[in-house]
Amino acid sequence: MGSMTRFDSRSAKVNQAPEVIFDFATDLRNFSRFVPASSFTDLEFNQNSCSFRADTLGTVTVQLKEKIMYNKIVFTGNALLQNDFLITVFLQETPDKYSEIKLSFEAEMNPFLKMAASEPVRQFLDVLVKEIEKFDGWGKMT
Numbered sequence: 001m002g003s004m005t006r007f008d009s010r011s012a013k014v015n016q017a018p019e020v021i022f023d024f025a026t027d028l029r030n031f032s033r034f035v036p037a038s039s040f041t042d043l044e045f046n047q048n049s050c051s052f053r054a055d056t057l058g059t060v061t062v063q064l065k066e067k068i069m070y071n072k073i074v075f076t077g078n079a080l081l082q083n084d085f086l087i088t089v090f091l092q093e094t095p096d097k098y099s100e101i102k103l104s105f106e107a108e109m110n111p112f113l114k115m116a117a118s119e120p121v122r123q124f125l126d127v128l129v130k131e132i133e134k135f136d137g138w139g140k141m142t
Contacts, residue, residue: 002110007118009103009125016138018070018091018099024138025089026067033137054079062087083107101132 014021024030028050032043040052042059049063058079065086066074073089085107092100105121 002108002113004106005109005114006104006106007121007125009129012101012129012133013094014099014101014132014135014138016099017097018093020138021091021099021101022067022070022073025073026064028062028064031062033135101129103128 027047029045029047031050032045040054042051042053044051049061051059051061053059060077060079062075062077064073065076066072070093071091073091075087075089077085077087079085085105088104088106090102090104092102094100103125105125107117109117
């Protein structure tokens with residue numbers, strides 16, 4: 001058994017109020033806009049959960065676990081049929097009424113898995129933050 005390992009993204013600034021980001025992100029049907037169809041198959045999205053198949057991870061499932069109004073959203077997930085993980089979205093309002101967003105990924109990992117997964121998880125968080133920053137459809141709900 002491993003220990004809980006956490007990876008944090010850099011902070012991203014988005015030109016939307018935390019309320020808009022929160023409302024968008026707590027409906028998992030909106031995530032279909034972030035998932036490139038060419039990278040995944042068997043895509044299924046509903047309001048509180050989603051699943052997709054990725055070549056390297058098998059079927060990945062994600063569910064909304066917790067939401068603290070306009071501040072924090074926690075998703076729980078499973079990949080490789082055994083690895084449970086948490087992805088947390090932290091929202092903070094900036095002085096100019098926009099949002100600062102930070103992501104964390106947590107999973108129980110043994111030392112070997114931690115070493116093997118560190119770079120892919122960091123790359124995943126970096127790509128996700130870049131996509132969040134350039135996304136312009138926050139107010140357009142599914």
